[in-house]
Amino acid sequence: MSTITTHILDTALGKPATDVSITLEQQSPEGWSVIGQGKTDSDGRLKNLTSEPVTPGHYRLTAETGDYFAVTGRQSLYLTAQIDFLIPEAGSHYHLPFLVTPWSWSTYRGS
Numbered sequence: 645m646s647t648i649t650t651h652i653l654d655t656a657l658g659k660p661a662t663d664v665s666i667t668l669e670q671q672s673p674e675g676w677s678v679i680g681q682g683k684t685d686s687d688g689r690l691k692n693l694t695s696e697p698v699t700p701g702h703y704r705l706t707a708e709t710g711d712y713f714a715v716t717g718r719q720s721l722y723l724t725a726q727i728d729f730l731i732p733e734a735g736s737h738y739h740l741p742f743l744v745t746p747w748s749w750s751t752y753r754g755s
Contacts, residue, residue, distance in 0.1 A: 647738070648737075649689070649693065649739045660687050661684060664711075666684065670698070681693075
């Protein structure tokens with residue numbers, strides 16, 4: 645089994661992005677199913693996306709960045725940032741951060 649965590653950094657401000665809604669979905673033959681949801685904490689982290697480790701498969705992690713920027717009084721181009729990824733085998737930890745600004749976003753596999 646594998647685990648997934650994330651955090652969001654607002655690189656335009658050089659600070660964690662707090663209170664951002666995040667959804668984790670898993671694809672099955674029937675389609676996409678939500679398997680975890682939450683909001684980032686005061687450090688921009690979400691450590692408990694799922695109550696159980698996840699199995700190998702196809703996943704997507706979506707951050708509601710448009711809502712975050714609206715609350716902070718800034719316009720943004722992207723309403724969401726989404727990481728579409730595969731977990732090929734069980735037993736690893738996947739830390740998938742978002743680096744966001746009102747006009748861009750990126751990601752990487754962290755530790």
